[in-house]
Amino acid sequence: MSYVVALTGGVAAGKTAVERGFEALGVRAYDADVAARAVVEPGSEALAEVARVFGADALDAEGRLDRAAMRQRVFADPSARTTLEGILHPRIRTWLRDAVAADRGPYCMLSIPLLVENHAHYAWVDRILVVDAPEAVRIARLMKRDGVDEALARQMIAAQATREARLAIADDVIVNDGGVEALAGQIERLHARYLELSRQNS
Structure with a gap:
């Protein structure tokens, strides 16, 4: 079995963009929604x-x-x-x-939106990566992406686990509040780290 990194993040934090970034480096991501x-x-x-x-x-x-x-x-x-x-x-x-x-790669990812709520069931994963962004950034993204007003965007965020609860279970955090280049750099650094951890683990 590969080394397993569970990936999670609140709505509009940019989890999908991070998942795609790792996939572009050849890492398989298995999505709970799929x-x-x-x-x-x-x-x-x-x-x-x-x-x-x-x-x-x-x-x-x-x-x-x-x-x-x-x-x-x-x-x-x-x-x-x-x-x-x-x-x-x-x-x-x-x-x-x-x-x-x-999976036969050195490591793979599990993309689980509700990981905090189901944390006990995923005790077998090796590491947890949380994609984080300030609430104001997430509200602006939701309003733009889903065409909702600010009140509904806040409701959507409030319906999930808190940012604090997600960060409390994180081994690693990607802060996704800037441009594509900043995100790519963080993904590449973590990719190198996970390759090293998977080597140590095998």
């Missing part, structure tokens, strides 16, 4: 269980998970959210663990 879609493909156990628990209207006309409908349900009903996460999250973790087990 895993979440993979585990509910038609014919999967997870999709069958969702339909059994939530009813046929959890599926769209083609028999796929109706994401928009389920999103509305879980936002309206916290117990429904807990139930859905109970079905999906263990399978997402297994998918990610299997992907890492098959």
